Amino acid sequence: MGLDYGTPILVVDDYQTMVRIIRNLLKQLGFEDVxxxxxxxxxxxxxxxxxxxxxxxxxxxxxxxGYELLRQVRADDRLKATPFIMVTAESKTENVIAAKRAGASNYIVKPFNAQTLKNKIEAVCGG
Structure with a gap:
């Protein structure tokens, strides 16, 4: 099964510039519903x-x-199966482990490019 480029994606970030960057990368990859x-x-x-x-x-x-959001999503029966990629500027091992334990599907460290994002999306959504 390939990636479904019609899949709705939710980008969550309090820094508007980062939202714009991720949105543009997703568009480059072919995702429209963001x-x-x-x-x-x-x-x-x-x-x-x-x-x-x-x-x-x-x-x-x-x-x-985002960590609290992840925990809330995983605790909600209706939402818990939603693939969830955590993005952070910190590559601390304990953060990666905490995110995985809380149920993150994958983890990206800033800065990243379209190819990295695509690889992570394919890993969690099927490529």
């Missing part, structure tokens, strides 16, 4: 209103972090 949220709370609201095939979330946000 929504955004500025923090974990807004993302949860969106996730409860629309079915997404993938969440790409920053780790460090206020008031709800």
């Amino acid at each position: 929504d955004e949220a500025s923090d974990g709370r807004a993302a949860l609201d969106r996730l409860r209103q629309k079915t997404y095939g993938l969440v790409i979330s920053d780790w460090n946000m206020e008031p709800m972090t």
Whole structure:
């Protein structure tokens, strides 16, 4: 099964420039249905209103972090199977381990390019 480029994707980051960068990379890869949220709370609201095939979330946000969002998504029976890629500027091993334990499907360290993003998406959504 190849990637479904019609899959709705939710990008979560409190830094608007990063949202724009990820959105542009997704467009380059062929994804058109991209929504955004500025923090974990807004993302949860969106996730409860629309079915997404993938969440790409920053780790460090206020008031709800990407890590807290991930834990909420994994605790929700309706959302728990949603592929979730965590994005962070920190490559600390303990963060990677914490994200994996909380149920992250994959992990990307900033900065990254379209190919890295594509590889991570294929790894979690099937390539």
